[in-house]
Amino acid sequence: xxxxxxxxxxxxxxxxxxxxxxxxxxxxxxxxxxxxxxxxxxxxxxxxxxxxxxxxxxxxxxxxxxxxxxxxxxxxxxxxxxxxxxxxxxxxxxxxxxxxxxxxxxxxxxxxxxxxxxxxxxxxxxxxxxxxx
Numbered sequence: 001x002x003x004x005x006x007x008x009x010x011x012x013x014x015x016x017x018x019x020x021x022x023x024x025x026x027x028x029x030x031x032x033x034x035x036x037x038x039x040x041x042x043x044x045x046x047x048x049x050x051x052x053x054x055x056x057x058x059x060x061x062x063x064x065x066x067x068x069x070x071x072x073x074x075x076x077x078x079x080x081x082x083x084x085x086x087x088x089x090x091x092x093x094x095x096x097x098x099x100x101x102x103x104x105x106x107x108x109x110x111x112x113x114x115x116x117x118x119x120x121x122x123x124x125x126x127x128x129x130x131x132x133x
Contacts, residue, residue, distance in 0.1 A: 059084035
């Protein structure tokens with residue numbers, strides 16, 4: 001039995017963000033996938049991994065919680081929350097306290113693969129949270 005697009009979206013967030021499975025990126029993202037994360041274009045699996053790895057540099061312990069998933073046909077919207085203790089990989093704190101921000105991702109699927117995506121979150125608030133106090 002094949003997975004629904006809503007189930008695939010949940011799998012994406014769990015395996016790609018929480019489990020850090022690069023292989024899932026290659027399995028689920030179409031090579032020609034186009035995306036946009038707060039105005040930053042993302043093209044294909046390599047472009048996505050570069051963006052994700054830059055976030056993991058800042059927040060190596062980052063975890064995502066999927067709050068809600070809504071879908072119709074080939075389009076799915078995911079409301080998520082990212083949290084991290086805000087430490088760089090060197091172990092130095094980026095700032096006191098935790099980083100905590102929410103957003104929404106819109107994903108378009110074709111034959112079980114993501115062909116287009118768009119992330120919206122408060123990037124300005126996120127940048128304020130990671131600045132050293």
